[in-house]
Amino acid sequence: MSETIERIKCLIIGSGPAGYTAAIYAARADLKPVVYTGMEPGGQLTTTTEVDNFPGYPEGIDGPTMMVQLQQQAERFGTEVRIGMVTNVEFSDKVGGIHKITVDNSTQLEAETVIISTGATAKYLGLPSEQKLRGGGVSACAVCDGFFYKGQDVAIVGAGDTAAEEATYLSNICNKVTMLVRKDYMRASKAMQHRVNNTKNLEVLYNTEVDEVLGDSVVEGLRIVNNQTGEKSDIEITGLFIAIGHKPNTDIFKGQIDMDETGYIITKGKTTKTNIPGVFASGDVQDKDYRQAVTAAGTGCMAALDAERYLATIETESEVTAE
DSSP states (O other): OOOOOEEEEEEEEOOSHHHHHHHHHHHHTTOOOEEEOOSSTTGGGGGOSOBOSSTTOTTOBOHHHHHHHHHHHHHHTTOEEEOOOEEEEEOOOSTTOOEEEEETTTEEEEEEEEEEOOOEEEOOOOOHHHHHTBTTTEESOHHHHGGGGTTSEEEEEOOSHHHHHHHHHHHTTSSEEEEEOSSSSOOSOHHHHHHHHTOTTEEEETTEEEEEEEOSSSOOEEEEEETTTOOEEEEOOSEEEEOSOEEESOGGGTTTSOBOTTSOBOOOTTSOBOSSTTEEEOGGGGOSSOOOHHHHHHHHHHHHHHHHHHHHHHHHHHHHHHO
């Protein structure tokens, strides 16, 4: 006797703010959502110590606690949260088609709708001292964490528009910002370079890389190295911001979902619709501009509403055909 393959009405891939918000809305719409958490249950916020900019938490909240609460809220309405990694997808390109999903290289599923909320992973330098102090002064989001370093000296690594924008943002909060650029020029646009060069408390060090992040439990300084002369020196800082880009977690969708040149999923207009009927994308996986928990949650809501409307349209068409 052949084994029956489970059919899911709304499958959500990813368990960050986008995934859980989608689950809350989908569950309330009786779509019986199933969430697969991925390798990092709770998403990037589980590596953040304090979240002060998400509405509804006047005293702030630590990232892991916030994600547990979002999961509990989704489960309260009937969401089923499963630990597992989606490892392969075969999307149908037909309206009303069934999408085939493989979890952990073994479990086969079918889904009527899929919401992709797999997020994007911040790129780090890869230094052991940097990884040790993530959450202790090392951050990949100046907008998220810059406030905690108000009036202090910080450094930022990067040379593109995002790095330049975050450096100038930090300059409005911090006492001094040191920008470390690996080459002898910045990749940022001329307008952003002009803004950086005209900010008095922002110093740019070219041909400079991080040799080691100093500190035991929190960042106390940086050992930097000039990659032309080999000369090393120490600077005192309390925060290090890495702004060398993000990698969207979209590898398993390549060849089926339309993406831009860097791998971010392209959605249609102001919706979360992808080029595949019944497949939607929310959160950082389709947002390379804002990358905030609150914007991710907003698109999670949109994806669930888009999925609900899609299913309602399919059911209506089926009824008309039957008549």
